[in-house]
Amino acid sequence: MTLTAPVASLGRSTLAAIASLGRISIFTARTLRHIATPPFYLREFWQAVIAIGWLSLPVVGLTAVFTGAALALQIYAGSARFSAEAVVPQIVAIGMVRELGPVLGSLMVAARVASSIAAEIGTMKVTEQIDALVTLSTHPMKYLTAPRVLAATLTVPALVAVGDSIGIMGGYLVATTRLGFNEAAYVKNTFEFLEFWDVGSGLVKGAVFGFIIALMGCYYGMNSGRGAQGVGAATKAAVVAASVLILAANYILTEAFFAS
Amino acid sequence: MIRLDNVHKTFGTHPVLRGVTLDVPRGESMVIIGGSGTGKSVTLKCVLGLVTPDSGTITVDGQDVTRADRDEFLSHFGMLFQGGALFDSLRVWENVAFRLLRGSLKKPREEARAIAIDKLRRVGLRSAVADLYPAELSGGMQKRVGLARAIAADPQIIFFDEPTTGLDPIMSGVINDLIREIVVEMGATAMTITHDMSSVRAIADKVAMLHDGVIQWSGPVGELDATPDPYVQQFIHGRADGPIEAVR
Structure with missing residues (x-):
């Protein structure tokens, strides 16, 4: 091993990362083009809406209800230190709709959906189904990627909205049954202090995160290696990439929306 | 050619x-x-x-x-792939009629289904197979469905x-x-x-x-x-x- 080996290794890794970024950028641009131009595969789009949106409701709902409940307990315990227990409804609501609803909900959707998209498309690739699509005069990105990415971009905000409501309800249940809050006052305080942009920013985040989730699932599925190991690696990479990108995008969006 | x-x-x-x-x-x-x-x-x-x-x-x-x-x-063109390459998420008839359900050769759904069933018969499969999914078929049947798909649009x-x-x-x-x-x-x-x-x-x-x-x-x-x-x-x-x- 020579002294320059670590530098060479670092250089190779950097080049590989830049190349990967370039490939993902090209894939993103192509996806957007296929979403915007006909033909549109409505049947595949609606199937993706069901698979991504409707079937993710239980996991998003469960995540939200437990998060809202734990958040209420934490805020109550923290605010009790300076006698500000009354802020629990407002902080639970703002915390859920701005941050925890979109981020945790999307991370759960990423685990469920990015993995399944990558595994499905990866398996289609290794069993020549993608080649079969081409021979049947059907562009694989238009048929597989565009409907899934569009469906995720539109349905994840709806999932976030549902998750926000359930999360706030989780906080309400704990606050009213365990912490002694008055039911009517809790609801009044929740909605009185909540502004439109608190909710709107969370929904915009949901759309961006949905786009990321489906895009990563499709990208890694389309670029899956051969055999079971290749599909497994693609699935893992899709979930990891989607999760990291969601967290990074969340910071960037929060900075853009709320830093002043 | x-x-x-x-x-x-x-x-x-x-x-x-x-x-x-x-x-x-x-x-x-x-x-x-x-x-x-x-x-x-x-x-x-x-x-x-x-x-x-x-x-x-x-x-x-x-x-x-x-x-x-x-x-x-x-x-x-029509192509029969080595492993069949049938689409798992579609029924057999939808696989066979894939090209007839979209693109330049698109036909009404019922007509495409009738053509698919006719092609399935041509490769020796009963019409009851049409509504099954590929995973429900044996390897030989999948190959026949692949063959039916390859000839569905009467390729040259x-x-x-x-x-x-x-x-x-x-x-x-x-x-x-x-x-x-x-x-x-x-x-x-x-x-x-x-x-x-x-x-x-x-x-x-x-x-x-x-x-x-x-x-x-x-x-x-x-x-x-x-x-x-x-x-x-x-x-x-x-x-x-x-x-x-x-x-x-």
């Missing part, structure tokens, strides 16, 4: 095609034989545009395949990639007979790749042997047994000794 001229293709540092030149006249059934990993599938994929050759030209009816309108060009050119691989001898015979019947009946040009000699004798008008990235020998199927070419003789008799190395 199909002409490959000095086609080269290298994957990484591994040259697979080193100058393939082959003519497939209209209405003929050409079978390409050769050992595993000799580039038979790559040759077919180059014609279909699934793999881009590094150099050389491929023309279909005189038109360069790399410059053709893809949709229009591919609408003349049909490719068969290892049509009998993984099938028992009886089912292999059934598939071979079906392919021969369909090719003769439709008057289609066929290219088949296989290393199953019973398929070769059942399907081929002409045979080409691909070895080491080039067409080692080609000629009518009737001359296959008589040719003195040592590569062909070793291959068709399955001998371990000869110019083709057993360890590749």
